[in-house]
Amino acid sequence: MDYVMDVTGTHIWYYFICKREVWLIAHQIAADQEDDNLEIGRFISETTYQRQKKEMLIGNIKVDRIRREGDTLVVGEVKKSSTYEKSAYYQLLYYLDTLKKMGIEAKGELLFPKEKKVTKVEWTEEGKKVLEEAVADIRRIARLPIPPEPKKIQFCRSCAYREYCFAEES
Numbered sequence: 039m040d041y042v043m044d045v046t047g048t049h050i051w052y053y054f055i056c057k058r059e060v061w062l063i064a065h066q067i068a069a070d071q072e073d074d075n076l077e078i079g080r081f082i083s084e085t086t087y088q089r090q091k092k093e094m095l096i097g098n099i100k101v102d103r104i105r106r107e108g109d110t111l112v113v114g115e116v117k118k119s120s121t122y123e124k125s126a127y128y129q130l131l132y133y134l135d136t137l138k139k140m141g142i143e144a145k146g147e148l149l150f151p152k153e154k155k156v157t158k159v160e161w162t163e164e165g166k167k168v169l170e171e172a173v174a175d176i177r178r179i180a181r182l183p184i185p186p187e188p189k190k191i192q193f194c195r196s197c198a199y200r201e202y203c204f205a206e207e208s
């Protein structure tokens with residue numbers, strides 16, 4: 039039987055930002071671990087919600103926060119900023135969908151601590167369709183023999199792969 043790649047929330051997150059990054063991550067090309075943006079991201083997720091944080095691993099998903107609201111489970115995902123809210127939205131929707139497959143109905147909320155902003159996320163048929171297409175496309179990208187060409191986007195400035203993608207320009 040053909041190998042079917044295990045798609046994670048991280049793949050979903052990058053899919054809506056940069057297809058090349060999806061390939062690099064899928065091929066476990068190590069990013070620059072000294073990169074300041076990686077450090078800032080870690081710091082924010084490790085400190086801002088420290089007091090109320092209950093990180094949990096469910097299957098292959100790691101959720102930042104989980105709480106009850108009456109009978110409903112609410113899964114929270116912490117992000118540095120809302121600039122890439124679409125990515126964050128589908129990543130969280132992917133978690134909700136994974137939970138749904140396990141028989142757990144949950145709602146989601148995206149937390150942007152620096153902006154004091156919270157966005158609610160709910161599972162829908164339309165969202166699920168977008169996710170299914172994204173998962174199929176992520177698997178297609180991962181099977182490509184070489185990564186898609188780099189395209190300069192706003193995210194490149196804060197991407198740990200920027201040296202790798204644009205070495206001759208830096």
Ligand code: SF4
Nearest residue numbers: 056188194197200203
């Ligand atoms: S530097 Fe830009 S093109 Fe390269 S992986 Fe990062 S976001 Fe994609």
